[in-house]
Amino acid sequence: MLNFIKRFKISYAIYNFFHRKELLHNEIQYKKLGLSKKYYSSISSKDFEGLPGSNSEIPSIDDSILSTSKLYHTLSSSSKESLLNYSENGFAVLEKYLSEEQVDSINQEIETMLKNGTVKFTNVNKIMFAIHKSTLLRETGNNKDLIELLSLLMGDEAILFQSINFIMGSEQDTHSDSIHMTTYPLGGLLGVWIALEDITLENGPLHYYPKSHKLPYYMNKDYDNEGTTFMLGDKSYTAYETMMSNKIKEHQLEKINFCAKKGDLLIWHANLLHGGNEHLNKNKTRKSMVFHYFKKDSICYHEITQRPALIKYSE
Numbered sequence: 140m141l142n143f144i145k146r147f148k149i150s151y152a153i154y155n156f157f158h159r160k161e162l163l164h165n166e167i168q169y170k171k172l173g174l175s176k177k178y179y180s181s182i183s184s185k186d187f188e189g190l191p192g193s194n195s196e197i198p199s200i201d202d203s204i205l206s207t208s209k210l211y212h213t214l215s216s217s218s219k220e221s222l223l224n225y226s227e228n229g230f231a232v233l234e235k236y237l238s239e240e241q242v243d244s245i246n247q248e249i250e251t252m253l254k255n256g257t258v259k260f261t262n263v264n265k266i267m268f269a270i271h272k273s274t275l276l277r278e279t280g281n282n283k284d285l286i287e288l289l290s291l292l293m294g295d296e297a298i299l300f301q302s303i304n305f306i307m308g309s310e311q312d313t314h315s316d317s318i319h320m321t322t323y324p325l326g327g328l329l330g331v332w333i334a335l336e337d338i339t340l341e342n343g344p345l346h347y348y349p350k351s352h353k354l355p356y357y358m359n360k361d362y363d364n365e366g367t368t369f370m371l372g373d374k375s376y377t378a379y380e381t382m383m384s385n386k387i388k389e390h391q392l393e394k395i396n397f398c399a400k401k402g403d404l405l406i407w408h409a410n411l412l413h414g415g416n417e418h419l420n421k422n423k424t425r426k427s428m429v430f431h432y433f434k435k436d437s438i439c440y441h442e443i444t445q446r447p448a449l450i451k452y453s454e
């Protein structure tokens with residue numbers, strides 16, 4: 140019954156109505172595109188069909204572009220090479236991006252915030268948006284040199300939108316972030332994942348599929364989940380996961396487990412398929428932190444529930 144009620148778009152519109160400050164910026168973009176939408180309206184990929192940018196180009200990155208980044212010059216040669224292959228592979232690994240001491244301070248901060256109730260777990264094992272509660276985490280995500288580099292990969296300013304902290308593995312099935320944090324134009328999102336301890340096959344590493352970002356952006360229409368004017372589609376999230384698992388088989392994609400060392404950082408493209416392996420040894424933790432960044436002036440929304448993303452600016 141509750142699931143049926145949750146399919147009425149009007150319930151989200153009411154919620155949005157009371158979040159004007161976090162949504163109003165979209166109206167400028169809607170107007171530019173000739174869409175007759177209010178800040179509280181539902182929005183999905185269907186609204187952008189036929190518009191330029193609904194099928195996004197992958198930016199090309201080369202040494203002359205990356206050389207303008209301060210951070211780039213401090214990286215190991217394999218990290219530099221990884222960045223040079225970003226457009227082709229859809230990911231880049233920056234080894235030892237954070238020092239032991241920086242990671243220890245972050246872990247201490249998370250532990251303290253969990254103990255004193257400043258943050259808590261939601262969606263089973265996720266600590267969402269801790270950047271709004273911790274200056275240290277916010278400053279880590281907003282590090283000037285990191286933002287400069289990410290902005291080069293995106294082709295415009297990268298804006299920190301969200302953080303997720305994990306103590307245990309996510310065990311999340313393979314997905315593209317573009318179904319959860321969709322953008323118009325497509326591709327206006329980056330994920331950054333940082334190992335806050337050494338990761339092995341035992342403690343549920345992140346996995347990803349190189350080059351999978353070149354696949355189409357699979358949206359509601361691809362699994363018959365578009366719904367109607369007033370109702371959301373009736374397919375479960377499992378239907379999306381099954382579709383993605385079939386695409387991986389169909390395209391014979393190679394899976395990489397990211398057995399990262401403490402402080403290593405992975406950047407992934409908006410459409411790179413990734414997820415979390417099973418956390419086999421629950422006596423071990425899998426401390427990690429994810430940041431998601433939107434490209435400036437993108438329209439950001441959740442394709443499945445057709446909700447515009449609330450952009451909250453930290454206090």
Ligand SMILES: O=C(O)CCC(=O)C(=O)O
Nearest residue numbers: 309310311345414415429
């Ligand atoms: O950390 C993980 O295991 C998965 C994280 C993830 O899929 C995401 O943040 O989009």
